[in-house]
Structure formats: structure tokens, C-alpha cells
Amino acid sequence: MFLIxxxxxxxxxxxxxxxxxxxxxxxxxxHQFNSKKNRISIKAVLLQMSLSVSLLTxxxxxxxxxxxxxxxxxxxxxxxxxxxxxIYFSLITFTTVGYGDVVIxxxxxILGGLEAINGIMMVGWSTALMFSYLQIIxxxxxxx
Numbered sequence: 001m002f003l004i005x006x007x008x009x010x011x012x013x014x015x016x017x018x019x020x021x022x023x024x025x026x027x028x029x030x031h032q033f034n035s036k037k038n039r040i041s042i043k044a045v046l047l048q049m050s051l052s053v054s055l056l057t058x059x060x061x062x063x064x065x066x067x068x069x070x071x072x073x074x075x076x077x078x079x080x081x082x083x084x085x086x087i088y089f090s091l092i093t094f095t096t097v098g099y100g101d102v103v104i105x106x107x108x109x110i111l112g113g114l115e116a117i118n119g120i121m122m123v124g125w126s127t128a129l130m131f132s133y134l135q136i137i138x139x140x141x142x143x144x
Contacts, residue, residue: 004107004110005114011067011115011118012121019063022055026129030136045137056129063118064087064090067111068086071090093112094115094116
């Protein structure tokens with residue numbers, strides 16, 4: 001069981017590094033873009049927010065794919081019959097929806113719980129990042 005938890009923590013660390021890279025890149029870009037202008041147009045705000053949400057959605061898709069690969073390529077998990085099913089299981093687990101129509105029937109099912117914890121953290125982090133974006137944009141537009 002220690003090995004299973006260790007693998008789960010390793011995958012969480014990979015996802016935290018990915019999230020950190022995107023966060024730093026995004027905040028740096030947003031700061032550079034907003035420091036060039038006195039006020040930001042509605043069109044620019046919409047573009048920034050749309051790109052930011054799209055980037056974060058792609059990031060979470062990549063994070064779910066990493067989890068799906070960990071489930072699918074594990075020889076001891078034999079009831080995920082194709083990668084599509086592993087992705088589906090990963091998405092519903094990462095988002096903590098957990099329909100229960102696809103489950104893992106081995107000792108490795110603890111990874112599902114670790115993925116859910118990871119998903120809560122990453123989606124919460126992304127929500128905080130989007131709120132930070134909005135604060136920067138509003139502060140720039142209201143203060144002048």
C-alpha cells in the first residue's frame with residue numbers, strides 16, 4: 001500500500017509542477033499586458049479571460065490524462081478496458097463527480113481517492129488564479 005500512495009503522491013507532484021508553470025506564465029503575461037496600457041478595453045478583458053480559462057481547461061485535461069495513463073498502463077488494474085474508459089474514469093474522479101459506473105476493482109483504487117484530492121486542489125487553485133486575474137483587471141480599470 002505504501003508503494004501505491006507513493007506513486008499517487010508522485011503524480012500529484014507532477015501536476016503541481018505543471019500547475020505552477022502555467023500559473024507563473026499566466027501571471028507574468030497578464031502583468032506585462034496590463035502594464036502597457038492605462039485602461040483595458042472590454043474586448044481585451046474578454047480575450048484575456050477566454051484565453052486564461054481555455055489554457056486552464058487544457059491544463060486540467062493534461063492532468064487528467066496523466067492520471068488516466070497511470071491507471072490504464074498499470075498491469076494490476078485490469079477492468080479499464082481501453083484508454084477512453086481510463087480518461088473517462090479520470091475525468092469523473094478528478095472533478096469529484098464520481099458517477100460510479102466505472103470503478104477500479106483492485107488494491108490500486110486508493111489512487112482514485114488521491115486523484116480526487118489532487119483535482120480539488122488543482123481546480124481550486126485555478127479558481128483562485130482566475131479571481132486574481134479579475135482583481136488585477138478591475139484594479140487597473142477602476143483605479144485610473
